[in-house]
Amino acid sequence: MDSRLLSERSRVFERADPYAVSGYVNQHVGSHCIRLPAAGHPEASLNHRKFANLDLCRISYGGAVRVTSPALETIYHLQILISGHCLWRGHKQEHYLAPGELLLINPDDPVDLTYSDDCEKFILKMPTTLMESICDEQRWQRPSPGVRFVQNNYRLDELEGFVNLLAMVCQEAEATDALPRVQEHYAQIVASKMLSLMKTNVSRESLGCQEASFERILAYIEHNLKQDISGEFLARQASMSLRSLYGLFERHLGTTPKHYIRQKKLERIRAALADPSCNVRSVTELALDYGFLHLGRFSESYKSLFGELPSDTLKRRSL
Template sequence: MYDVFPRPGLTCPEVPDILHFSSVDIDQARTALNRFYYPVAVGIPDDGEGFGLGIEVIQLGPLTVGQLSYASPMTLAVAEIDAYHVSLPMVGQMQARHAGHEIFADPSTAAVFGPGNPVYTMHDGNSAELAIKIERVALEQELARLLGRPIEGPIDLPPQIDVSSGPGHSWSRLVRLLHDEVAHPESLIYRPLIAEQLRGCVLSGLLLSVPHRHHDELTNPGTAGPPRAVRRAVDAIHDEPERPFTVGDLAAVAGMSVRSLQEGFRRHLGCPPMAYLQQERLRRAHESLRRADPVRVTVAAIAHRWGFAHLGRFASAYRTRFGVPPSETLRSSG
């Protein structure tokens, strides 16, 4: 079975492409992997009993997250990887060779591959992994946005990530959440606004979770940006609060690093930039609810319009800000 489709009725390039695939044919498997990942040579041991591969993939522009399920032992070989790639076993183990490293990965340890080198992996039968591909230019541009300056790539990500605890575990849970949404046709992941926000979180989260030569610069406190630069970010928020801004986007608007933007907001406005954005969105949602026709409009529609991905968290934040649930405001508008 081979099923690849964008969500019906949606044509924006940020709308996810989805693939559900299972096959006992190596050529079909190779075609599917080439479609979403890389040109790959697929093999099975000489004494292998047949072949079986299952793939569930969601692609958000430069980010691809897929679950690969190996019914039989299998090898995958890529002549030269052209992206940043993380393989996170969910069941079983995998071995890999890449850039002079011998890597053993399991559910507590992810394998990491960078651009410009071949990759060879070996997978046990009855195993499964999450395969996360991030296009090189996307991750390097995200790092440049976070730093507020150009960088020279590639980024020196480590060959392995501990995903059993700490930031690595948090990042792996975010990726799992993204993949789990594939199974729900009504998921907010199919809304371009939400998809773009989640994609940005995965990219920036990886950069903040693992050691590399820019990590200290990303995480150490920065010098506060000047009021005029902070005002540019504030104006952007007021002009388009519904936009899926990341802190990196706002830093680019202001013309400074993320750390300087965060310190500038703290010093001049008393809160982080994303908290300021949330408060502006709450204010706009409140105005919309007060003016809406409760017969024609729902709380969920207004929350989504103003960039809130999680309805429960929106309702909680709204009650904290205005003292009543959003449904009460909507009812009173009638």
């Protein structure tokens, strides 16, 4: 895990003065103060990348440093402990983070963290405006004070695929040729994944209080093809068990929800590529719009279904 979340290519400080590193963090990652131990000379290291409207940071202070802030105001901090341990204090409770654990800090949460000597973290800084835009786009109801994560602590193995997504983001951030539009898509996917996997105060659109009809399930998929819709999520929205959902798809269509959703995404992409009135800048951009992060697999699936590459479909409409 540790080798995939920002490599040495993103190094800004190595074995440096912790106050110099803290000053840089204040400019790019979030306002805070640090308190160093009375004895010793800790050496800090920092890797950093700007990625669309996100900031990616990997940091170690090399000592038992205490980090405090009254609030982050307009940003969320997602912190993953890579090594060592970190004590988090908040709202009359405290928790020792172990490697592989994730901490979410809301904009209005006070920050009070104590690093161990060997503590190293990966930090994702995300603006509140990105979370709000995802909710508005999906017509999810969010309280007027803003989106808030109601559970602060998770183990990464509880969040299926999330660390792999972050690793892909880091890899893209360190690519030689940065593509701003691609970075924006990844940032939106990360925010959507967080809202889907983690507990928040957001009320997401539901298929209905009673068990939904199969037609309504298909209509829901049709209207949300750009989202990451898993079978588990669809079953919860439809107020039925995952087994019942799979049974419906097998009886009506002879396939699984996952294969059906992928096929519908591919059909929507093909329609856009073939339509001269549809403004498509590139196949890559369109694929990312529909959540296809592995472009090689996307092209293979597309060709298997339609007998040609997506680039061929796009070229043909201009003939």
